[in-house]
Amino acid sequence: MAQYPLPQLVHRTRGRLRYRWRRLSDPALDPEYFEAWLENTEGVARARVNPRAACVVIELAPQGSGADFGNVLLRVPARAFSRGVPAPPRRGLGDAVFHAAMTAAVAAMPPGLQLPVAAAMGAPAVLKGAETLLTQGLKVRVLDMATIGFSLLRGDYVAAASISTMVVVGEFLRQATEDRSNGLLKSLVAAPVESVWVRRGDAEVAVAFADVVPGDLVLAGSGGLVAVDGLVVAGEALLDCSSITGESAPVYVKEGAEILSGCVVREGAVTIEARRTGAETNMARISGFMENALREVSARERRSDRLADMLAPITLGLGAVLYAATHDASRALSVLTIDYACAVKLPAPVVIKTSLHTAAREGVLIKSGSGLDAFAEADTLVFDKTGTLTTGRLRVTDVLTAGIADDEFIRLAASVEDRSDHPVGQAVVAEAARRGLELLPAGNACCSIAHGIEAVVAGRVVRVGSHHYIAEDCGISCAALAGEAERLRSEAKTLVFVASGESLLGLIALRDEIRPEACDVLRQMRLRGIRHVYVLTGDHARTAETLLAQVPGIDGMHTDLLPEEKAAFVKDLRSKGHKVAMIGDGVNDAPAFVAADVGVSLSRTQGLARESARIVLLRDSLHGLVVARDTGLRAAGILDNCFMAGVGINTGLLLVAGAGLLSPVAAAAVHNATTFAILGGSAWAAGRRPAAGQQTDRRN
Incomplete structure (x- = not known):
């Protein structure tokens, strides 16, 4: 700089x-x-x-x-x-007004002045068209060059100036429409924070946002933006979380509540213990997603661009054929001002960006247009079980020990799991808190994803994890509790084994519940064209089968899977021609997210899994899947309707222009008017809030 x-x-x-x-x-x-x-x-x-x-x-x-x-x-x-x-040149209202005024002036000028003024007005479009012809071939811009250039050669300077003005006005209207759709996404870009007030010792000081670290006590008062993710340790407030969750109603928080960055304090004041800061905050991640969405060109937009460029030579050829057959230059120029490309190409970016904004306001963060397309085209849903199809809020139901007191057993297990974000670990820690147990320091922690975790507690190596982890990975016999373990599995309970050294200390049984909305969401997704539903889990087969018997409509379930095995299953489905959406909530789902056509993470997901997913449900509900599906199908339907309307209208205009019933200027004006009617209608349709229970499957 x-x-x-x-x-x-x-x-x-x-x-x-x-x-x-x-x-x-x-x-x-x-x-x-x-x-x-x-x-x-x-x-x-x-x-x-x-x-x-x-x-x-x-x-x-x-x-x-x-x-x-x-x-x-x-x-x-x-x-x-x-x-x-x-970036392409941007046209403002001043450009459009100036060109319109110059066109009116050209009509009143003496012939000697008309040529240089009209040529100057048309020069940018002619030069762009010539450059495009030389570097890319027959594309849309070549049509503008041809109509303006031929009008100048014929001496029809008013037509040349008028068509030049139509080009500029068209560029301005397109820019204004795209600015509106970009503006919707810009409203979701979290506001940058330059400094944050924190309490350090007895003093309240303003520090740079980048200097805030986990553990700092961050102060947020009325009208202030919450800059960190953390826990409220003092005060109470009403928060506006609409930019994060899509919920318009303010949220009341008090001591003990978790709080996300990006919320605005409407009333009150809170002190927040920072848990995630800087680029790790919820605000920064969502901001990054929206920035990428502003830049990304989706597959559907690229297809629209290619199709538009393919149609340009057809219009040019029709003009040439008509001139050869009739020797009427006016008719040929009228045809050249009408092209199919505009109605094919222009609606795609507007509809997709507006759709991303609409979904975000409904609590579904779709990171890109390609993610929207992929979820609309999916025919297969693959669910992780724990925390996704189930609530993930496990509770301890049974504690079985071998030669150790129950409280000491829970204390050891919870001390190891204290830093875990997995629902099982959180449930064990919550049980220790319920019993009023003080946790012990744990060091040298080592996590085996989807298997278990070990750490040194009170001088002894303690391992907590699945039967596979304890018995097979660690080689510790679990035979002493095999009978009880089998009984608990038959009751659809999740088992966690705890060992110290080479000895089994006991097991903890936990129960999870199916999400209350799960059955309804699966039914609605079937109505929207989903043909296959599978469930993947690392749980024991009997545990999963008993629990999932409550959910009708599942085509298959695969248990005892490692993260790489989940990813392999998804890859296999894709190799068979399925379009797969993977829905999960933990870091062990990240490989499957990458393997799928589109990954969907739940609101509580953090870190790698959230980054790997292309869709994030901001509310803790599976109903966001229906919103995402409806949004994607509706966007596809709108663009299909735009294509059909554009082809139908422009075909009619070509016939009228070819019959000599429209002058080149009138043809350009009518063509632009119909194009922007289609564009405006598509933007309005994409911005409407989806109706509850709306069924938008266009393929059944």
Whole structure:
């Protein structure tokens, strides 16, 4: 950044600033990301960047009137300048108005002036079209070049100026529509936090966001943004969590409540013990997902672009054939102004981005358009069992020991599991808390994912895990409790074995419950085109079978699986032609997420599993699967309808233009009007809230 001069404030009015900064002309600038970042800076209501003029206009919120935004601009993240190819030029309302005024002026000019003015107006489109023809072949821009160029050659300067204006107006309307859909996603980008108030010792100090560490006591008062994930240790407050969960109603929190970053304190004040900070916070991850969604071009958008470019030569060929047959240049030019490409290409990014926003407001974070497409196309659901199809809130039901007191046995097991995020470990720790037991320090912890965990407690190596882990991996005999273990498994209970050294200390039995919404969600997903449902688990077969007998409609269940075996099962389904969505809630599901066409993680998922999933259910409910499916199917349906409407309307316009009933200017105007009617309708449809119980399967 040293090679660029500092931002210069070049104009200021009440509530509005304009800065000129040469760095904004950098071809690597990502305007959408830059604006999203700036609009989520405190004091900024709206931002618009003009790379050609190297300027940014900032509209101020009331609290931003005295801020120095020149210094704010210097802190823009490097990723704002990481675009692989230069962003296309952006058209503003001023461009559209200017070209419309110049077109009116051309009509009143003497012939000697009409040519240079019309040529100057059409030059950008002609040059772009020529460059496209030379570098990419017959694409959409070539049609604009042809119509404007032939109009100039024919001496129809008013038509050339009018069509040039139609191109600019079209670009402006397309930009405005896409800005709206981008703006919806920008509203979900968490506001950047520069400093955070923390209590250290007896003092309250403001520290940089990057300097906050787990364990710090973070202060959040009325109107403030919660900057960390953590536990409320003092105070009470009403939180606006709509940007995180989609819930509009405020949430009351008090001491002992868990709290996520990105929430805003509406009333009250709380002190939060930070658990996750910086890039690990919920706010930072969601912000990153939305930033990627702003940049990503989905498979459906790429298909639309390819199809649009394939259709351009057809329009050009029809114009050429018509001219050869009739020698009527006006008819041929009228045909060239009408192309199928606009109605095919333009709705896709708007519909997809609007759909991502709509789903997010309903509590479903879809990280990209490709994730939306993949879930809409899935025909097979694969569920992890514990914590996904079940509540994951296990409770201890039985404790069987071998030569050790029950409380001491639970204390040892809970001390080992104290740092575990797995539902089994959390249930053991909760049982120790219920009994009022003080945990012991545990060192040298070593976790075997989906198997168990060991640590040194009070000078002895204690292992806690499944029968497979204790008996097979560790080689410790569990025969002394084999009969009791079999009885407990028959009661659909999950078993955890505990050993010290080479001896079995006992086992803990826990029970999980099927999620209350599970049966209804599976029924609704079947109605929406899902044909196969499988359940994968690391549990013993009898435990899983007894529990899942309560859930109808499951096609198969596979038990005693390791994480890599779950991934292998998913890969096998895909090799047979299935489109697979994997739904899970733990780190042991991450390999299967990657192996599936699309991974879906639940709200409580953290770390690798959440990063690996392409869809995150922000609410602790499987109903988000129905929302995601409806959103994806509806987006696909809208785009299919746009395609059919575009083809039908443009075919009719081509026939009318070919019959000589439309001049080139009138044809361009009608074509643009119908295109934007389709575009506006598609954006409206994608932004509607899904109706409860809506069935949108288009394939049955």
